[in-house]
Each structure stands twice: as C-alpha cells, then as structure tokens.
Amino acid sequence: MMAFFWQIALLLSLSAAISVYADMKLDCMLDFVRLVWTESRSQADLSLFRLGNCYPTSFSAREAVFNVDINDCNFRRMVTGDQLMYTNDLIYISSPDSRFLAFTHPVVCAFQRPIDWYPPIYEPVFNTFGLGDLVFHVGLMNDDFSGPAESTTFPLGSMIPIMASVAQETHQPMLLLLEECVAAYTSALQPESSIYPIITNKGCLTDSMVSRSKFEPRQKSSEIRLSLQAFRFAPGEKVFIHCNLVAWYPNGLDDTKKACYYVKEHGWQLLDNSALSHICDCCESSCKSRRTRSIASGKHGILEKAVLGPLIITDVNS
Incomplete structure (x- = not known):
C-alpha cells in the first residue's frame, strides 16, 4: 500500500543510495539504516560512538557498525519540497582518559516524498x-x-x-x-x-x-x-x-x-x-x-x- 514510499532512497548528494562521508559509510534502505564508521586513528575507543541514543550494534578495533530501524535512535523527520528527510547525529563521547575530543557528525537519509504524505506541523501548544x-x-x-x-x-x-x-x-x-x-x-x-x-x-x-x-x-x-x-x-x-x-x-x-x-x-x-x-x-x-x-x-x-x-x-x- 505504501511500498512505493520506500522505492527511492537518496542522501544529501541525491545521486546514490549509499554515500560516504569521510570515514562514514551510510546505507539507507527501506525503513532500515546501516552505518559503518571506519576509524583511521589508533587507540580510539569505538564503543563510545552513539547514533542518536543508540549504541553500536557491533564494533571492532577499527569499525563501529549500526544496523537500526529508522524509527529508532531518535531520528528526526522533516519535509523539504518533494523530499522526506530523516536526520540524526553520530556522536563520539570522549572518555575522561581519552586523548580524542568528542565530536558530532550529521547523518541524513532522504526519500522521495509520496503524494499522500502529510508533513508534520509543529506548534508550541x-x-x-x-x-x-x-x-x-x-x-x-x-x-x-x-x-x-x-x-x-x-x-x-x-x-x-x-x-x-x-x-x-x-x-x-x-x-x-x-x-x-x-x-x-x-x-x-x-x-x-x-x-x-x-x-x-x-x-x-x-x-x-x-x-x-x-x-x-x-x-x-x-x-x-x-x-x-x-x-x-x-x-x-x-x-x-x-x-x-x-x-x-x-x-x-x-x-x-x-x-x-x-x-x-x-x-x-x-x-x-x-x-x-x-x-x-x-x-x-x-x-x-x-x-x-x-x-x-x-x-x-x-x-x-x-x-x-x-x-x-x-x-x-x-
């Protein structure tokens, strides 16, 4: 019934379903998101990465992997023109004894907006x-x-x-x-x-x-x-x-x-x-x-x- 809604997944470049931002690979599929962060620095603790409020699904010495539902992890939804966009933040939480500073990296998935989708309206009340x-x-x-x-x-x-x-x-x-x-x-x-x-x-x-x-x-x-x-x-x-x-x-x-x-x-x-x-x-x-x-x-x-x-x-x- 709404299958066409998920047919076309675009990222910020709007040219491919999978985009690579520096050391981050993002794959937006249907209602599912896969994010892989490959760390080039040694001694970084990849367990300290968060996607919104989600912990890594798995991690190794060089990679942190998130396999999550797009309705989880505090993804934010917004409409811009003919696109329906889901945004989030990849966060590195620095530990007290770490020499790596905390940082935040944007995560964006954009989908073609279906004609019968009504955009969210935010008002104070x-x-x-x-x-x-x-x-x-x-x-x-x-x-x-x-x-x-x-x-x-x-x-x-x-x-x-x-x-x-x-x-x-x-x-x-x-x-x-x-x-x-x-x-x-x-x-x-x-x-x-x-x-x-x-x-x-x-x-x-x-x-x-x-x-x-x-x-x-x-x-x-x-x-x-x-x-x-x-x-x-x-x-x-x-x-x-x-x-x-x-x-x-x-x-x-x-x-x-x-x-x-x-x-x-x-x-x-x-x-x-x-x-x-x-x-x-x-x-x-x-x-x-x-x-x-x-x-x-x-x-x-x-x-x-x-x-x-x-x-x-x-x-x-x-």
Whole structure:
C-alpha cells in the first residue's frame, strides 16, 4: 500500500543510495539504516560512538557498525519540497582518559516524498504528525478537554491535561495508546539528556505511583486523555514531553498493548477494561517487549513519535 514510499532512497548528494562521508559509510534502505564508521586513528575507543541514543550494534578495533530501524535512535523527520528527510547525529563521547575530543557528525537519509504524505506541523501548544491516511495529534488542553489550553505555564502540583488522537479516515477504528512518555529540557533527546519518566514499560503510567496523574475515561477508541500532575523537574525552565504514540487495530489488549495507571489502595488499573487489570501486573517489573509492526507493511499497528512543548512548570515557593 505504501511500498512505493520506500522505492527511492537518496542522501544529501541525491545521486546514490549509499554515500560516504569521510570515514562514514551510510546505507539507507527501506525503513532500515546501516552505518559503518571506519576509524583511521589508533587507540580510539569505538564503543563510545552513539547514533542518536543508540549504541553500536557491533564494533571492532577499527569499525563501529549500526544496523537500526529508522524509527529508532531518535531520528528526526522533516519535509523539504518533494523530499522526506530523516536526520540524526553520530556522536563520539570522549572518555575522561581519552586523548580524542568528542565530536558530532550529521547523518541524513532522504526519500522521495509520496503524494499522500502529510508533513508534520509543529506548534508550541498543538502538534500534528501524519503518515499516509493516518494523522496523529497531541496537544495541551483546557481543564475539561473541550479545547486547546490557553496557557503553557502550570504551577507545581496542578494538573496538565494532555490529549492525543489519531484521525483514521479510511481505516477501520483504531485503538490509540501512549507507549512511552518522558519529560526533558530539550526538543531533541540525546544520550546524555536528563529525563523525567512519565509512561514506561509499554503503557504504564509510572508517574501515577507518586502523584495524582491518571488516564481519563475514553470518549472514543482513537483518542486518549491524560491528566498529568505538574512535577518537580525543571522549575521555571522550558520542558518538552516526548511520547511514542501507538495506533492498533482493536484486536485485544495484552501486556504490550495497554494503558495502565496506579490507583492508591487499589493497585494498577487497566483504562479500557478494569476486569482485565491483571494485564498491568508487569508494570513494576518488565512487560514483555516485541517489535511494533507497521500498518504500511500490512500488519497490525503503527508507532509515531511526538514532541509536546515547550511548557513551563512554576514553583510558587521558589
């Protein structure tokens, strides 16, 4: 259905599918990226290379190799004219005893933009992300979720209403879930980024264990509402919330497809069916992970990464 989307892969030179930048060889294939860094200097520690937030798949004395999904490693997506571009950074993190300085090298994959792809729109309060005939939204809302928030500043301890949705158009009804959310100081996550975990472990609202945060009752399957209690992370500073949104065909919930939150004196509750709350039992250990499958490949679900912000949490006591 979207196979043509991946037919032509271009790099910055737009002349070949594989480009070599100095000591870096980059191969952009379908939804997969292979990067090989060949180090000409001796005594360099190649285990210190990072592609976005990903560690090398393998490394030797002279080569660091990354074989990764283009939806992983914090690849950033943007549209320029008739191209859809994915960008990232190859980072060398110098160790204290190393004589080699840290550095960053750009990584770019560009694909021919399909005619039915809708470009991402970034706004401070409400963001839109599109792929094929699925359009994802995530935004700050007012107290009753009836419209966008009038302010992006929240006092410590107050509730931050967040709503995510997916417009399905020709698709059968989808179930929208928040697989993971973290707060950070920046709009792009880096390996050294300080983060505050909000949702972890495939849909567990971890923050609800120490706050009044909770999922609100659903109004429709393609929409999910989160009341997040403003947390002490960076008082008075800009905060960005990074989330993985997952849209699934409604073919049953399990420990990898769920929305769970903690209720004091009752334990973990499943948003969509409290009778099946045992699905949430793994939230304080490890929920079995499996690869998210793509609608574009004719499977059961699609993952979309979104960034919400900036917002500011103020501490009235400071």
